[in-house]
Amino acid sequence: xxxxxxxxxxxxxxxxxxxxxxxxxxxxxxxxxxxxxxxxxxxxxxxxxxxxxxxxxxxxxxxxxxxxxxxxxxxxxxxxxxxxxxxxxxxxxxxxxxxxxxxxxxxxxxxxxxxxxxxxxxxxxxxxxxxxxxxxx
Numbered sequence: 001x002x003x004x005x006x007x008x009x010x011x012x013x014x015x016x017x018x019x020x021x022x023x024x025x026x027x028x029x030x031x032x033x034x035x036x037x038x039x040x041x042x043x044x045x046x047x048x049x050x051x052x053x054x055x056x057x058x059x060x061x062x063x064x065x066x067x068x069x070x071x072x073x074x075x076x077x078x079x080x081x082x083x084x085x086x087x088x089x090x091x092x093x094x095x096x097x098x099x100x101x102x103x104x105x106x107x108x109x110x111x112x113x114x115x116x117x118x119x120x121x122x123x124x125x126x127x128x129x130x131x132x133x134x135x136x137x
Contacts, residue, residue, distance in 0.1 A: 008132055009059040013041040013050045015066065015074045023095060023117075024065035030121035031063075031128065047074065051081035054090055060136045061112075061128070064094035071098050071106065079110050091132055095119065 012028040014021050021043055032038040039057050041050060054062050062082070066074055075094065082090050095115035098106070103114055112131060115124055 005133065005137070008036045008061070008128065008136065009039070009057060010036050010061045010063060010128070011039045011041065011050070011054050011057055011059045012063045012065065013045050013053070014043045015045050015047060015050060015064055015078060016068055016070050017044060018066060018068035019043055020067045021065065027063060027065070027095065027121060027124055030125055034125045036128065047077035047081040050078050051085050051087065054082060055085045055087050059090060061091040061093060061132055064092065066094060066096040066098070069097065071096065072102060075106055075111050076109050091135065
């Protein structure tokens with residue numbers, strides 16, 4: 001069955017009060033079009049709600065879209081909430097408005113990858129396949 005790998009399960013979420021969800025919807029659609037199972041949680045999710053949905057849906061990864069500037073608070077809060085639910089092995093990645101100066105610290109916190117504005121959906125899908133696929137194989 002190596003020629004027909006299982007679909008990856010990816011949760012896409014908008015944490016916090018940020019109401020700009022177009023990018024999250026575009027990424028969710030691109031991942032679904034690439035053959036992955038995608039769950040989109042919608043706007044205004046707390047880190048605990050995101051972690052609960054990730055566990056309930058048994059996802060391989062959580063993708064966060066953060067445009068509000070709260071990335072240094074929300075990414076670690078979601079990672080902590082996942083760990084508290086026994087899902088610390090779930091890959092966390094994201095996108096949005098994240099200054100270059102914060103990328104290294106987010107990586108040290110456990111964020112696998114940040115996609116900044118202008119990243120193509122093809123690049124995101126390729127990263128999911130090259131990074132996430134081997135982790136769940």
